[in-house]
Amino acid sequence: GWDIDAPALARLNLGLDGRLASRGSLGGDPAAPQIEATAAASGLRLRGEFAAESLNLKLDLQAAADGAFNGQLDARGVTLAGRRLNDVRAGLQGRRNAHALSLDARLPDWHVTARLAGGLDAQQTWRGQLTEAGVQGPWPVQLTAPAALVLSRERQQVNQLVLAVA
Numbered sequence: 001g002w003d004i005d006a007p008a009l010a011r012l013n014l015g016l017d018g019r020l021a022s023r024g025s026l027g028g029d030p031a032a033p034q035i036e037a038t039a040a041a042s043g044l045r046l047r048g049e050f051a052a053e054s055l056n057l058k059l060d061l062q063a064a065a066d067g068a069f070n071g072q073l074d075a076r077g078v079t080l081a082g083r084r085l086n087d088v089r090a091g092l093q094g095r096r097n098a099h100a101l102s103l104d105a106r107l108p109d110w111h112v113t114a115r116l117a118g119g120l121d122a123q124q125t126w127r128g129q130l131t132e133a134g135v136q137g138p139w140p141v142q143l144t145a146p147a148a149l150v151l152s153r154e155r156q157q158v159n160q161l162v163l164a165v166a
Helices: none
Strands: 002-005 016-029 031-047 050-062 070-082 083-095 098-105 111-120 125-136 140-143 147-151 156-159 162-165
Touching: 016 050
Parallel strands: none
Antiparallel strands: 002 016, 016 031, 031 050, 050 070, 070 083, 083 098, 098 111, 111 125, 125 140, 125 147, 140 162, 147 156
């Protein structure tokens, strides 16, 4: 396990700034690891590529097919690839082979939400559905019916995607 309290990441000379506190454990079989972790960061900066005023993460992941697959990410004041995200919330709940994902991101002029349901198989392919999606902002968009998704390193496929543009 680990217990980290790093009040000044810049002192590590790794290109990081900010504060990080994290606790957790990594265990199980190397072929099917388990991780339980919490992390809280503030004033986080990574070589100009990524920044977050605050970031909180909680994970409970098990690699077994029916293992726990739960997580929550809450971040404020995120800058990524030159884009500002005021607030980001992402959630993961279920089992590795059957779980739900949610996303709620607020940008200066946009609000993006999405919900997905599916699972990760033994070949590391995620199969499921985009069950809800919407964008509020200058060009509002709404998913009108669930869309089938297949996501892997080799293949990214979306079927039956129907969006309404307001």
